[in-house]
Amino acid sequence: MFAYIVRRLFIGVILLIVMSLVTFILFFASPVDPARFACGKNCSLAQIEQTRKALGYDDGPLTQWTNFLEGVVVGRDYPDDPELRKNAPELIADCAAPCLGYSRVNQVTVASEIKEAFPVSLSLAILAFIMWIAGGILFGVIAAVTKGTVIDRGIVAFSLVFYAFPTFFIGLFLLKFIAIKWGLVDVPSYVSIGEGGVGTWLSNLFLPALTLALFFMAGYVRMTRAFVLESMSEDYIRTARAKGLKRGRVLYKHTMRAALTPLVTMAGLDFAGLMGGAIITESVFNFNGLGKLVVDANNTYDLPTLIGLVLLLGAFVIIANIIVDVLYAVIDPRVRVG
Amino acid sequence: MSFLSVRDLRVHFPTVDGIVKATDGLSFDLEKGKTLGIVGESGSGKSVSTSAILGLHRHTNAVVSGEILLDGVDLLKISDEDMRRRRGRDIAMIFQDPLSSMHPYYRVGNQIAEAYRVHHDVSRKAARARAIEMLDRVGIPQPDRRVDDYPHQFSGGMRQRAMIAMALINNPSLLIADEPTTALDVTVQAQILDLLQDLQRDFDAAVMIITHDLGVVAEMAHDVLVMYGGRCVEYGSTKEILTHPEMPYTWGLLSSIPEVDADPEAKLVPIPGNPPSLLSPPSGCHFHPRCAYRERVPGDLCRTVTPELTPGSRGDGHLKRCHLANPEIVYEQEVLPQIAPDLVEER
Numbered sequence: 259m260f261a262y263i264v265r266r267l268f269i270g271v272i273l274l275i276v277m278s279l280v281t282f283i284l285f286f287a288s289p290v291d292p293a294r295f296a297c298g299k300n301c302s303l304a305q306i307e308q309t310r311k312a313l314g315y316d317d318g319p320l321t322q323w324t325n326f327l328e329g330v331v332v333g334r335d336y337p338d339d340p341e342l343r344k345n346a347p348e349l350i351a352d353c354a355a356p357c358l359g360y361s362r363v364n365q366v367t368v369a370s371e372i373k374e375a376f377p378v379s380l381s382l383a384i385l386a387f388i389m390w391i392a393g394g395i396l397f398g399v400i401a402a403v404t405k406g407t408v409i410d411r412g413i414v415a416f417s418l419v420f421y422a423f424p425t426f427f428i429g430l431f432l433l434k435f436i437a438i439k440w441g442l443v444d445v446p447s448y449v450s451i452g453e454g455g456v457g458t459w460l461s462n463l464f465l466p467a468l469t470l471a472l473f474f475m476a477g478y479v480r481m482t483r484a485f486v487l488e489s490m491s492e493d494y495i496r497t498a499r500a501k502g503l504k505r506g507r508v509l510y511k512h513t514m515r516a517a518l519t520p521l522v523t524m525a526g527l528d529f530a531g532l533m534g535g536a537i538i539t540e541s542v543f544n545f546n547g548l549g550k551l552v553v554d555a556n557n558t559y560d561l562p563t564l565i566g567l568v569l570l571l572g573a574f575v576i577i578a579n580i581i582v583d584v585l586y587a588v589i590d591p592r593v594r595v596g
Numbered sequence: 597m598s599f600l601s602v603r604d605l606r607v608h609f610p611t612v613d614g615i616v617k618a619t620d621g622l623s624f625d626l627e628k629g630k631t632l633g634i635v636g637e638s639g640s641g642k643s644v645s646t647s648a649i650l651g652l653h654r655h656t657n658a659v660v661s662g663e664i665l666l667d668g669v670d671l672l673k674i675s676d677e678d679m680r681r682r683r684g685r686d687i688a689m690i691f692q693d694p695l696s697s698m699h700p701y702y703r704v705g706n707q708i709a710e711a712y713r714v715h716h717d718v719s720r721k722a723a724r725a726r727a728i729e730m731l732d733r734v735g736i737p738q739p740d741r742r743v744d745d746y747p748h749q750f751s752g753g754m755r756q757r758a759m760i761a762m763a764l765i766n767n768p769s770l771l772i773a774d775e776p777t778t779a780l781d782v783t784v785q786a787q788i789l790d791l792l793q794d795l796q797r798d799f800d801a802a803v804m805i806i807t808h809d810l811g812v813v814a815e816m817a818h819d820v821l822v823m824y825g826g827r828c829v830e831y832g833s834t835k836e837i838l839t840h841p842e843m844p845y846t847w848g849l850l851s852s853i854p855e856v857d858a859d860p861e862a863k864l865v866p867i868p869g870n871p872p873s874l875l876s877p878p879s880g881c882h883f884h885p886r887c888a889y890r891e892r893v894p895g896d897l898c899r900t901v902t903p904e905l906t907p908g909s910r911g912d913g914h915l916k917r918c919h920l921a922n923p924e925i926v927y928e929q930e931v932l933p934q935i936a937p938d939l940v941e942e943r
Contacts, residue, residue, distance in 0.1 A: 492696065494700070496652065496697070498699070
């Protein structure tokens with residue numbers, strides 16, 4: 259098992275290197291010249307070239323990419339200019355290894371940008387994850403057990419509504435009515451646990467997390483329902499009933515165990531995707547999370563920030579995949595032994 | 597009064613297209629220590645009927661009526677909770693496919709012990725010891741080690757042995773085996789049948805064995821009930837039914853068995869056509885569209901009138917559902933020479 263994990267991690271690292279290369283290529287293949295964009299409309303050619311140098315886009319893409327990789331391993335100084343180091347060392351930003359880059363647009367290292375935004379996205383994702391998993395499985399199982407009744411149809415119809423409405427609509431709706439019009443909660447703004455304690459942290463996260471959770475929950479209700487129904491028709495459930503087990507025990511020990519296994523895969527990957535994918539929700543509630551950072555970096559042609567985030571979010575998905583596969587072996591003995 | 601007495605059992609499934617009459621008026625008796633074989637094609641209502649005895653049908657989609665008297669208690673009248681407590685304790689079942697019938701995520705011993713602990717207030721350890729004892733009893737080598745295996749680590753025959761151990765762990769007085777050997781190798785089949793017979797003697801249980809293999813019936817059963825289209829079409833002692841069948845469907849079943857030592861001139865005769873639809877079964881005798889002898893019955897009776905279960909020509913509890921006059925003569929003179937010419941010469 260250990261060797262397996264190491265092998266998977268190794269493949270993951272190679273994958274990340276390839277991803278960074280592809281991102282570099284795509285960035286420079288785009289018809290927009292980042293230097294011209296940063297310099298503005300009325301720049302002379304000389305000014306554009308100067309901006310290009312200042313932004314660090316003067317080398318060829320491949321050189322920049324190898325410099326970037328080198329920075330990840332040993333760290334870099336921005337700008338890497340011996341003359342400047344001699345004359346005005348205070349102008350040089352040091353980026354220690356593993357250096358993901360330095361955003362000249364925002365005048366900070368990418369690492370510190372991520373450090374700022376990461377807790378916001380993580381808090382949001384964790385809370386939303388808990389809410390949607392708990393709600394999705396609970397309502398999915400209830401719907402499966404009461405299949406064909408009013409309760410089942412109600413749950414399915416209700417979840418379809420949330421699935422159909424776009425996140426920005428539900429987010430804005432919750433913000434406008436629950437927070438602003440009725441004043442049931444404060445208008446959310448991110449406060450870390452360190453600053454305001456767990457209570458404040460939770461109450462501020464509640465609405466945006468709910469927005470995300472409602473959307474995912476809808477899908478999970480439908481999937482849980484389908485998986486439980488499928489599992490209920492298995493032969494081994496008939497065996498469990500033939501043994502004389504109580505209904506509840508058949509349901510939670512035999513049916514659910516088998517039904518929820520496929521959900522582990524989905525949940526793990528959805529969680530990883532959510533880390534940088536809650537763009538709309540973060541925008542609606544004005545939370546400065548990773549998703550918002552990606553969009554901003556994209557709008558300002560901020561290559562270092564983009565690369566850093568692509569790698570970070572890619573790493574999340576890769577790690578989530580490994581965790582899911584390991585969990586699978588824990589859950590399903592056929593995978594473990596065979 | 598017999599130990600198990602089923603009277604006019606009906607299992608109907610209401611669907612949007614109409615009522616599916618999977619079992620329509622089934623009656624039979626079974627004593628302790630005896631074995632009843634239920635034979636019929638797929639979809640003839642064998643499994644549905646036995647599931648009803650175990651109370652496995654859900655009230656939401658099945659309508660079960662009639663009487664199932666086990667030791668004098670009507671299983672269709674008792675509460676769901678009472679039925680649950682009898683399930684696995686008084687009545688146990690072995691299923692067709694032992695791999696899909698065991699939960700893939702739990703250890704074999706765990707699943708067997710669970711069956712014991714539902715009905716006995718014992719510790720995990722005691723239940724485990726009991727599971728090992730049962731695994732040993734059904735002939736699993738090194739049971740104290742294999743008890744911790746998962747089902748996929750067992751071979752097909754061992755899985756079925758483990759299922760038998762699970763079924764017998766509470767000393768049930770009625771054991772239902774639903775095609776217990778269909779999914780197994782031929783060599784393993786014989787072992788499993790031997791084991792079942794062996795255990796039946798020890799436990800003195802009543803056994804119902806569902807099969808479409810008349811060889812299994814000949815080996816195991818004291819009585820045979822032949823089902824067709826949800827109804828009993830012939831019922832009697834195994835010897836009687838196998839040597840003097842009086843219903844063309846049973847003749848068809850007998851003539852479709854390949855035999856190693858059969859006369860090379862004997863023909864293997866399949867029954868033409870398909871099993872009847874249970875949603876809209878044929879009028880009159882359900883078998884008439886496939887029956888080669890319906891022309892012999894005057895007045896189109898087979899198509900219009902449902903034959904009753906009537907005593908066969910040799911009496912002795914033999915019942916058949918057929919309009920044909922003198923079926924015993926037709927069998928002796930026409931059917932037997934075709935399917936077993938060697939037997940005719942002996943007689």
